[in-house]
Amino acid sequence: MDQARNAAVAVIEEVFERGAYSNIALTKVLRATNLRDIDRRFCTELVNGTVKCGASLDWIISKFVTRPLDKIAPKVLSILRIGVYQLKFLDRVPPSAAVNTSVEIAKTVSIGASKFVNAVLRSILRDPSKAAFPTDDSPQSLALRTFHPTWLVERWITQFGLEQTKKILDADNQPPPITLRVNRLKTTRAELIDRLRSIGADAQPSALVEDAIVCRRLGALENFAPLTEGLCIIQDESSMLAARAIDPQPNEFVIDCCAAPGGKSTHIAELMGNRGMVIAVDVHEHKLKLIAENSARLGLKIVKPILLDAREIGDEFKGRADRVLVDAPCSGLGVLRRKADLRWKKNPIEFEQLSKLQSEILSSAARALKAGGVMVYSTCTLERAENEDAVEKFLSEHEEFTLIEQRTLLPTVDGSDGFFCAKLKRQ
Numbered sequence: 001m002d003q004a005r006n007a008a009v010a011v012i013e014e015v016f017e018r019g020a021y022s023n024i025a026l027t028k029v030l031r032a033t034n035l036r037d038i039d040r041r042f043c044t045e046l047v048n049g050t051v052k053c054g055a056s057l058d059w060i061i062s063k064f065v066t067r068p069l070d071k072i073a074p075k076v077l078s079i080l081r082i083g084v085y086q087l088k089f090l091d092r093v094p095p096s097a098a099v100n101t102s103v104e105i106a107k108t109v110s111i112g113a114s115k116f117v118n119a120v121l122r123s124i125l126r127d128p129s130k131a132a133f134p135t136d137d138s139p140q141s142l143a144l145r146t147f148h149p150t151w152l153v154e155r156w157i158t159q160f161g162l163e164q165t166k167k168i169l170d171a172d173n174q175p176p177p178i179t180l181r182v183n184r185l186k187t188t189r190a191e192l193i194d195r196l197r198s199i200g201a202d203a204q205p206s207a208l209v210e211d212a213i214v215c216r217r218l219g220a221l222e223n224f225a226p227l228t229e230g231l232c233i234i235q236d237e238s239s240m241l242a243a244r245a246i247d248p249q250p251n252e253f254v255i256d257c258c259a260a261p262g263g264k265s266t267h268i269a270e271l272m273g274n275r276g277m278v279i280a281v282d283v284h285e286h287k288l289k290l291i292a293e294n295s296a297r298l299g300l301k302i303v304k305p306i307l308l309d310a311r312e313i314g315d316e317f318k319g320r321a322d323r324v325l326v327d328a329p330c331s332g333l334g335v336l337r338r339k340a341d342l343r344w345k346k347n348p349i350e351f352e353q354l355s356k357l358q359s360e361i362l363s364s365a366a367r368a369l370k371a372g373g374v375m376v377y378s379t380c381t382l383e384r385a386e387n388e389d390a391v392e393k394f395l396s397e398h399e400e401f402t403l404i405e406q407r408t409l410l411p412t413v414d415g416s417d418g419f420f421c422a423k424l425k426r427q
Contacts, residue, residue, distance in 0.1 A: 238419030260287030314367025334418020
């Protein structure tokens with residue numbers, strides 16, 4: 001049996017049937033299997049592609065079966081999804097290989113399941129026009145062709161217009177680069193770029209932020225020396241702008257309200273020259289370890305992880321902070337190119353819940369600031385309701401604050417993840 005495809009089926013079943021995050025489920029399965037490197041890469045490609053195509057694969061399958069998809073056994077449906085992904089989107093895989101390996105895996109369920117899988121996949125091969133997506137620009141058609149939920153396409157068309165939405169949808173399906181934030185306490189960007197290029201990496205200085213290096217080719221990261229030595233940390237260009245916007249100074253008292261895994265907290269500490277105090281707050285105890293590990297690897301001694309609900313920061317640190325960063329929990333719709341499964345996990349109802357939480361955290365963070373203090377609010381979403389509207393609502397309720405500046409980054413314009421950042425000052 002094909003081990004890579006079999007492992008991929010196990011991951012897809014975890015993701016679609018039990019709601020697992022694809023990266024976590026994939027890591028777990030790969031650690032439990034003894035796959036060669038080439039098979040690990042192929043399994044990863046199958047999982048990421050199948051997850052990204054999601055509902056579009058189900059639409060194709062529904063054209064060739066007579067029963068509702070929820071009446072198909074979960075493992076069999078996972079086998080079909082991976083089989084259809086190979087037939088439709090992996091040109092380098094021969095159709096016969098995609099069909100035959102799917103049938104073999106289905107035999108582990110039952111002979112009937114293998115016959116069913118064989119019939120569906122061969123029907124798709126015989127009648128490809130039936131599996132073709134519509135070509136018009138209706139939200140439903142765009143959603144199918146670009147692997148997004150229809151409700152999100154409709155929402156973005158309202159917010160950005162049709163042409164900009166089409167560009168955003170396409171950008172979500174492009175492979176993102178790996179971006180590194182240079183630890184300026186240990187090296188310079190130029191020195192690190194030279195080292196990366198010496199080991200064959202395609203490393204370029206970011207045009208967006210002076211702390212970043214953009215890599216289109218880097219290789220395996222598990223034992224990547226510059227990371228283990230603390231010379232850099234993986235972080236998207238856009239999220240580096242939050243620490244830059246807050247502009248922390250040496251010997252200040254700074255709070256990062258939703259800090260895990262510590263990218264922004266450590267950036268703030270670096271910009272402070274490792275002098276002062278950075279309180280890195282998170283509500284999940286197991287994530288505090290990540291903050292501590294990242295801080296230690298980068299050689300930062302002023303980051304203090306604290307277990308606390310961000311909505312209680314104003315009471316715990318009332319009037320003490322020079323600066324506060326609120327990198328708020330959000331829908332994450334600006335990072336779909338990196339987290340493809342998020343597009344299928346979100347729903348419109350969530351925005352109301354998130355807006356309430358974001359408002360509560362902002363109000364709490366405001367109470368922690370000294371007079372004259374600076375607060376930065378940031379998200380990794382494109383949603384106006386979570387960005388500009390959230391800031392407007394906060395300002396309407398807190399007359400002691402003024403907006404200094406705000407910025408929205410779009411992947412189609414800036415080449416980064418989707419991101420929003422607003423800088424406010426307490427009078």
